[in-house]
Every structure is written in structure tokens, then in C-alpha cells.
Amino acid sequence: MQTITPALVRQTIIKRPAESYKGTYGRIMLIGGNQNFGGAIIMAATAATYSGAGLVTVATDPINFTSLHAQLPEAMVVDYTDFEQINDLLATMDVIVIGPGLGTEAVAPTLLTQVLKTVTPKQRLVIDGSALTLLATTRQPALTGQVVLTPHQMEWQRVSGLKIADQTPAANQLAAQRLNVTAVVKAHHTTIYNGPQAWINPGGTPAMATGGMGDTLAGMVGGFLAQFDDFTNAILSAVYLHSAIADDLAQTQYVVLPHQISAQLPKYMHDYSQA
Ligand SMILES: NC(=O)C1=CN([C@@H]2O[C@H](COP(=O)(O)OP(=O)(O)OC[C@H]3O[C@@H](n4cnc5c(N)ncnc54)[C@H](O)[C@@H]3O)[C@@H](O)[C@H]2O)[C@@H](O)CC1
Ligand SMILES: Nc1ncnc2c1ncn2[C@@H]1O[C@H](COP(=O)(O)OP(=O)(O)O)[C@@H](O)[C@H]1O
Numbered sequence: 001m002q003t004i005t006p007a008l009v010r011q012t013i014i015k016r017p018a019e020s021y022k023g024t025y026g027r028i029m030l031i032g033g034n035q036n037f038g039g040a041i042i043m044a045a046t047a048a049t050y051s052g053a054g055l056v057t058v059a060t061d062p063i064n065f066t067s068l069h070a071q072l073p074e075a076m077v078v079d080y081t082d083f084e085q086i087n088d089l090l091a092t093m094d095v096i097v098i099g100p101g102l103g104t105e106a107v108a109p110t111l112l113t114q115v116l117k118t119v120t121p122k123q124r125l126v127i128d129g130s131a132l133t134l135l136a137t138t139r140q141p142a143l144t145g146q147v148v149l150t151p152h153q154m155e156w157q158r159v160s161g162l163k164i165a166d167q168t169p170a171a172n173q174l175a176a177q178r179l180n181v182t183a184v185v186k187a188h189h190t191t192i193y194n195g196p197q198a199w200i201n202p203g204g205t206p207a208m209a210t211g212g213m214g215d216t217l218a219g220m221v222g223g224f225l226a227q228f229d230d231f232t233n234a235i236l237s238a239v240y241l242h243s244a245i246a247d248d249l250a251q252t253q254y255v256v257l258p259h260q261i262s263a264q265l266p267k268y269m270h271d272y273s274q275a
């Protein structure tokens with residue numbers, strides 16, 4: 001098991017070329033936010049945007065449009081029950097994040113099936129939150145291509161079949177290989193499994209134990225995957241920075257709120273890109 005280092009993050013977050021535009025930094029669609037969990041997709045989309053993704057589209061329940069725009073006018077929106085429009089848009093995306101606040105009722109399993117059926121090997125897919133639960137509880141196409149799962153331990157139990165007590169690095173690694181994914185198994189010290197390789201995140205604080213912290217990580221992973229070529233290093237850097245920012249804020253704060261991580265991202269990414 002390797003430890004993620006700040007050097008890896010510095011190597012990943014490169015200075016932006018002058019000759020570039022929003023399309024250079026990736027088109028990303030985030031799918032989630034039902035009538036009850038609108039905040040989750042707002043936090044994920046905020047994290048993706050503040051990570052620097054070039055063009056952000058949110059597919060969500062229309063009840064969330066106004067609050068999303070009030071928080072994040074940079075994002076475009078589409079009704080997540082408009083399958084035809086979503087299908088057309090999906091084809092244009094570099095990255096898809098599905099699951100934050102999606103819920104497991106009504107449209108949710110259909111949206112996941114549509115994404116898994118249409119995703120191409122060039123596109124990068126992040127599966128989080130409710131979409132992980134749906135992977136485990138509904139019939140879905142097999143996972144192929146550049147897929148990353150970001151489960152907490154209970155979601156990982158559902159998807160991998162490993163009880164929390166049995167989630168050892170060796171067992172997690174085998175399960176990730178069997179599922180044909182990169183797995184980010186979230187915990188106090190998150191571990192990441194990609195083929196024969198495994199990493200541990202050195203950071204993390206109980207000040208992060210607030211609803212929405214994982215939704216924020218999913219958005220960051222999506223935002224980093226939209227911009228940085230190396231698939232594994234993009235994921236590892238997002239995991240590292242998420243907790244590194246929280247650890248710094250926790251020096252003077254009892255709790256760290258998810259949106260506070262997003263607010264710090266442009267500054268931290270600037271600093272890592274200079275080193
Ligand atoms: N503001 C919002 O709109 C929020 C929406 N959320 C969304 O709510 C949906 C359900 O996600 P939840 O994770 O809350 O519910 P889940 O039912 O998927 O998982 C929570 C259950 O797992 C158990 N558990 C065991 N180990 C755990 C661990 N290490 N971390 C977390 N839970 C553990 C808990 O005790 C609980 O029974 C997701 O779509 C998620 O994105 C949450 O992110 C909370 C905030
Ligand atoms: N005690 C802790 N120490 C370190 N990190 C934590 C701790 N509690 C929660 N986190 C982090 O917060 C995030 C929680 O993710 P998740 O449970 O999916 O939240 P949500 O779905 O509410 O957004 C993960 O990145 C996890 O590593």
C-alpha cells in the first residue's frame with residue numbers, strides 16, 4: 001500500500017496553458033438531487049466547478065433548479081426526467097458523475113441504466129451515493145471503461161458484498177478487480193484500489209463527518225478527471241486535497257462544512273500548481 005504524497009498532487013495539478021478555453025477543461029454532467037436531497041447535487045456540482053471543470057451541467061429534479069442557480073450560476077441544468085435531452089447531452093460529456101442525492105426511487109434506476117448503457121471508453125464515470133446502492137439492488141449493465149466508485153463503508157458492503165468488518169485491503173483490492181473499477185473506499189483514512197495497486201490517504205479528520213462531505217468529494221473527483229489526463233493521479237489528488245483542506249481548516253474549526261472545502265479549492269490548486 002502506497003501513501004498519497006503532496007509531490008503526486010503537485011505533479012498532477014499543472015499550470016494551465018495560456019492557449020486554452022473552457023472546452024479544454026472538460027464537460028461534466030452531474031446526475032442526482034431528488035426532491036429530498038437537492039443539497040447533495042448542489043454540493044457535488046459546486047465542488048466540480050470550484051475544481052475547475054470547464055462546463056458543468058446538472059441533471060436533477062426541477063425543484064432544485066432555483067436553489068442550484070442561486071448557489072452556482074455557472075452551472076447549466078436539465079430536468080432528470082427528460083431522458084431524450086439527457087441522452088443527447090450525455091454523448092457530449094467528458095465526465096459523468098451519478099448518484100449524489102439521486103435517491104433510489106422512480107427515475108433513479110432508469111437514469112443509471114441509461115448512463116451505463118451509453119458511456120463510452122473515452123468518457124470517465126464517477127458512481128457515488130444512491131447510484132452505488134442501485135448498483136447493488138437493481139439489475140444494471142456490467143461496468144466497463146474508466147469507472148470510479150466512491151463508496152462509504154456501508155455502500156461498499158452493498159456493492160462488494162464484503163461486510164464492514166471484512167473490508168481489509170486485500171479483500172477490497174480483489175473486489176475492485178472483480179467489479180472492474182477503481183474503488184475509493186472512504187473512511188478515516190480512505191484507501192484507493194486500482195488493479196494491482198493500492199494507496200492510502202494520509203489525511204482526514206472527524207471534523208469532516210458532516211452530510212455532504214462525500215458528495216463534495218464525488219464532485220471534486222469528477223472535476224479533476226475532467227482536467228487532468230492521468231486517471232489514477234486525478235483521483236488520488238482529489239482524495240488528498242479534500243482531506244488536506246479539511247485538516248487545515250480543522251486546526252481552528254470544530255467542524256468543517258463541505259462547502260468550505262469547495263471555497264478553498266481554487267486557492268489550494270493554485271498553490272499546488274506553482275510548486
Ligand atoms: N444534503 C443532502 O441532500 C444530503 C444528501 N445525501 C444523499 O443521501 C443519499 C443516501 O446516502 P446516505 O449515505 O445518507 O445513506 P445510506 O443509507 O446509503 O448509508 C447510511 C447507512 O450506512 C450506515 N453506515 C455504516 N458505516 C458508514 C459509514 N462509514 N459512512 C456512512 N454511513 C455508514 C449508516 O449507519 C446508515 O445506516 C445519497 O444519495 C447521498 O448523496 C447525503 O450525502 C447527506 C446530505
Ligand atoms: N472521522 C473521519 N475522518 C476522516 N474523514 C472522514 C471522517 N468522517 C467522514 N469523513 C469523510 O467524509 C466523507 C463522507 O462521505 P459520505 O459518507 O459519502 O458523505 P455524504 O454522502 O453525506 O456526502 C468521506 O470522504 C470520508 O472520508
Ligand SMILES: [Mg+2]
Pocket residue numbers: 128129152214215
Ligand atoms: Mg455519500
